[in-house]
Amino acid sequence: MKTYPLSLLIACVIIFLSLYPFPELPEVDVPLADKWTHMVMYGGFCLIIWYEYLKAHKSINKGKITLYGWFCPIVMSGLLELAQAYLTSCRSGEWMDLLANAIGATLAYVLGWTVLSKVISPKTVATLLLFMVSISALPQEGYPANYARGPRFKALIYYSNNVESAHKEFAEQALKFFHKLSYGEGFLYDKTTDLSQYTDEQLAEYDVQIWLNNSVHGEKERKAFERYMENGGGWIGFHAAAYNDKNTRWPWFVNFLGGGVFYCNNWPPQPALVVTDTDQHTVTKSLPREFVIPSSEWYQWNPSPRKNPDVEVLLSISPKNYPLGIKDVVKFGDFPIVWTNKKYRMVYLNGGHGDECFSDATTNLLYVNVFRWVVSTSPKGNPFEK
Numbered sequence: 001m002k003t004y005p006l007s008l009l010i011a012c013v014i015i016f017l018s019l020y021p022f023p024e025l026p027e028v029d030v031p032l033a034d035k036w037t038h039m040v041m042y043g044g045f046c047l048i049i050w051y052e053y054l055k056a057h058k059s060i061n062k063g064k065i066t067l068y069g070w071f072c073p074i075v076m077s078g079l080l081e082l083a084q085a086y087l088t089s090c091r092s093g094e095w096m097d098l099l100a101n102a103i104g105a106t107l108a109y110v111l112g113w114t115v116l117s118k119v120i121s122p123k124t125v126a127t128l129l130l131f132m133v134s135i136s137a138l139p140q141e142g143y144p145a146n147y148a149r150g151p152r153f154k155a156l157i158y159y160s161n162n163v164e165s166a167h168k169e170f171a172e173q174a175l176k177f178f179h180k181l182s183y184g185e186g187f188l189y190d191k192t193t194d195l196s197q198y199t200d201e202q203l204a205e206y207d208v209q210i211w212l213n214n215s216v217h218g219e220k221e222r223k224a225f226e227r228y229m230e231n232g233g234g235w236i237g238f239h240a241a242a243y244n245d246k247n248t249r250w251p252w253f254v255n256f257l258g259g260g261v262f263y264c265n266n267w268p269p270q271p272a273l274v275v276t277d278t279d280q281h282t283v284t285k286s287l288p289r290e291f292v293i294p295s296s297e298w299y300q301w302n303p304s305p306r307k308n309p310d311v312e313v314l315l316s317i318s319p320k321n322y323p324l325g326i327k328d329v330v331k332f333g334d335f336p337i338v339w340t341n342k343k344y345r346m347v348y349l350n351g352g353h354g355d356e357c358f359s360d361a362t363t364n365l366l367y368v369n370v371f372r373w374v375v376s377t378s379p380k381g382n383p384f385e386k
C-alpha cells in the first residue's frame with residue numbers, strides 16, 4: 001500500500017470510470033479516439049506502477065515488474081470488460097478495448113525498460129504524465145453539457161449501407177443529426193445495420209428505434225419488431241424505411257403504417273411547400289401552418305393513410321405544389337408526408353432522400369418534435385421529466 005499509493009488510486013479511478021454509466025462521448029475527428037484514450041489511460045497507469053516500483057527498489061526484478069507492471073493491469077482490464085459485458089446494463093464490453101489497453105501497457109513496459117529505469121527523475125515522469133493527460137483529454141472536447149445527469153434513455157438507430165446513394169447520404173446526415181441531439185437530450189444510442197442480432201430483451205431496452213433508410217426483410221427481424229411495437233416500443237421511420245409494394249409481403253407492417261402501399265413519386269427530388277394538418281398535436285403545435293421543407297423525393301401512397309381512422313396525419317404536401325416533379329410528375333391526390341398510427345408509438349416521416357434534409361431549421365424542429373414526442377410517450381414514463 002505504502003509503496004504504490006498513486007498506482008492504487010489510479011486503479012480505483014479506472015474501475016470507477018469503467019463501470020459508471022457515462023453518456024456516449026461525442027465523436028471527434030480523431031480516428032479511433034476512444035481506443036487511443038484506452039491506450040493512453042492504461043499506458044499512463046503502467047508507467048506510474050513503473051515509477052513507484054523504481055522509486056522503491058534499487059534493482060529491477062524482471063519477473064515482478066512484468067507481473068505488476070504489465071500482466072496485472074491487462075488482467076484487470078479484461079475483468080473490467082467482462083464486468084461491463086455481464087454486470088452493467090449501461091456499458092458494454094469490447095474486446096478491441098482490451099487490445100488497446102494491452103498495447104498501452106506494453107508500450108509503457110518498453111518505455112519503462114528503455115527510458116524510465118535509466119533516467120528516472122521526477123521531472124521526466126511529470127513531463128510524461130502531463131503529455132499522457134493532455135492526450136487523453138483531447139477526445140473529450142464538446143462533451144455533452146448535461147453529462148452529470150447521466151443518460152435518460154436509449155435509442156437504436158437502424159440503417160443500411162446497401163441502398164441507393166441518396167439514401168446512404170441521408171443516413172450519414174441523420175446519424176450526425178441524432179448524434180448532436182444526444183448531447184442536449186441526454187440519451188445513449190446504438191447504431192446498427194443488422195437488427196437480426198438483437199434479442200427481444202435487448203430491443204426492449206430501447207425507448208425508440210429510428211429507421212433511417214431501410215425496412216427489415218428477414219422473418220426473424222420482422223417478428224421481433226412486431227413484438228417490440230406491440231409491447232409499447234417506439235418507432236420513427238424515414239422515407240425508404242416504409243417503402244412497401246407487392247413484393248414486400250409483410251401485411252402487419254402495411255397495417256402498422258396505416259394501410260398505404262407505395263404508389264408514385266416525384267422526380268427529381270425537390271423542396272415542397274407543406275401544410276400542418278393540425279395545430280393540436282405536440283409535433284406540429286410549434287410549427288408554422290405552412291413552410292417549405294428541403295429537397296427530397298416524396299412518396300404518394302395508395303390508399304392514402306388518412307383514410308384509416310387510426311391514423312392522424314400531421315403534415316401534408318400542399319396541393320399548391322402540383323404538378324410536382326419534372327421527369328416523374330405527381331399531378332393530384334392526397335399527399336400526407338408525416339403521420340402517426342395512434343395504435344402504436346410511431347411516427348413516419350417521408351423526407352429522407354439526399355443530403356439536404358437537415359438544412360432547414362423549421363424542418364429540424366419537426367424532427368426534434370417527433371423524436372421528443374415518441375420518446376416522451378414511453379410506457380416506462382416520460383424520460384424528459386427525469
Ligand SMILES: [Zn+2]
Nearest residue numbers: 167297352353
Ligand atoms: Zn428516395
